[in-house]
């Protein structure tokens with residue numbers, strides 16, 4: 001394995017000191033961030049919901065935390081605007097036995113509107129896509145799906161508890177509205193499928209007639225003929241992810257002295273390697289990172305990659321394969337007056353893979369978010385609304401469920417989910433390194449899983465087996481070294 005090995009001899013120990021050294025014939029600036037105190041220093045790369053929650057748990061555990069972000073502020077990529085659902089009940093992994101035939105259909109479909117999944121032609125020339133798809137298809141068996149769903153359930157229930165703890169311990173105000181989720185089935189076959197997928201979840205209620213559904217969610221009365229039944233889960237809620245991230249940033253700065261460095265993109269790593277002669281084993285250690293402005297940040301105890309869709313390309317610099325691929329989705333936001341009726345729970349049209357969620361109305365307005373669709377488009381055009389007609393299609397499907405929203409203003413947005421090859425996040429220490437950690441690959445469930453993933457990561461870093469006062473959670477199924 002050819003690794004870039006740079007040994008730094010600088011003995012800078014003072015916090016924030018800049019020093020120029022001659023490295024690789026280029027003048028580079030070394031930014032040494034070693035803390036004067038004994039607290040371990042953890043550098044977090046990326047400040048979406050995963051980076052911010054990781055910063056929270058590490059800071060709470062006594063780490064000195066520095067967050068590096070390539071954008072001008074926190075949560076401006078995927079965590080800016082998503083479907084808003086916090087849903088432990090919606091656990092079907094994206095890698096499941098139904099998937100191969102859907103992809104096959106999408107490849108040969110002439111209309112992009114017909115399928116919720118689409119593969120862009122440019123993707124067929126990408127080796128990264130094929131490698132990821134190979135691992136992904138291996139997980140599309142019934143056996144793998146059942147195992148993966150169990151791991152998602154464990155993590156999402158843990159995450160639910162962690163979110164409650166965070167909200168009890170801090171004053172965080174963010175727009176939250178939904179009481180539970182309702183998966184709507186338009187026919188008995190879909191109802192049977194939802195019931196089967198929900199069988200490991202406690203507290204679900206099977207609603208086997210449309211009247212029972214309407215008792216739960218009266219807003220659906222006007223479209224009674226469109227559906228057959230449904231499944232309700234009281235475990236779920238929703239919330240505005242961007243508002244939460246901004247509030248958490250404030251707490252990190254004010255309560256935990258976390259430092260944020262914006263407009264800095266990590267481009268490469270500085271690594272030292274130790275040969276363990278007794279077993280011919282090489283142990284690597286990250287001594288620093290190189291930023292886009294040609295600065296080196298060093299003297300860090302732990303490096304944590306939480307950079308969402310960009311983990312795979314960045315880890316390639318270290319010859320580490322992290323199968324996390326960007327899968328584009330669309331969000332439609334409908335802005336209404338405050339005095340109309342909103343769904344009281346998340347609504348999921350399972351047949352169309354359409355997710356509807358109303359945020360808490362303010363005195364002036366209400367917002368209904370709708371999300372869905374999946375496109376394999378690679379890294380090109382991430383965040384760009386390349387096919388507005390697909391978003392329009394989402395909108396039209398929504399209006400069929402909630403026709404009273406039709407007169408109101410709509411806006412479209414697009415972003416990509418960082419999806420791992422088995423749809424389970426990768427959390428933990430990378431093989432052969434003693435200080436390189438990842439927390440990534442949360443796919444379509446990052447808002448739901450963020451809190452538990454971050455707590456688990458902090459436990460792993462602190463080598464604790466479980467969070468005090470909470471259920472034990474085994475880190476093994478989430479290991480980044482499982483592929």
Ligand SMILES: Cc1cc2nc3c(=O)[nH]c(=O)nc-3n(C[C@H](O)[C@H](O)[C@H](O)COP(=O)(O)OP(=O)(O)OC[C@H]3O[C@@H](n4cnc5c(N)ncnc54)[C@H](O)[C@@H]3O)c2cc1C
Nearest residue numbers: 046048050070078079083084085266308329445446447448
């Ligand atoms: C359409 C859509 C709908 C969704 N709906 C839901 C939902 O309803 N419920 C749910 O639970 N989840 C949902 N998700 C998923 C969820 O939003 C994501 O899993 C989550 O936001 C990912 O967070 P992240 O922190 O991993 O990534 P991001 O939010 O993208 O953060 C990564 C950060 O890393 C930074 N970065 C990247 N590379 C570097 C670098 N080299 N140096 C420095 N910084 C870097 C980026 O600028 C970015 O700020 C949805 C996703 C999409 C796309």
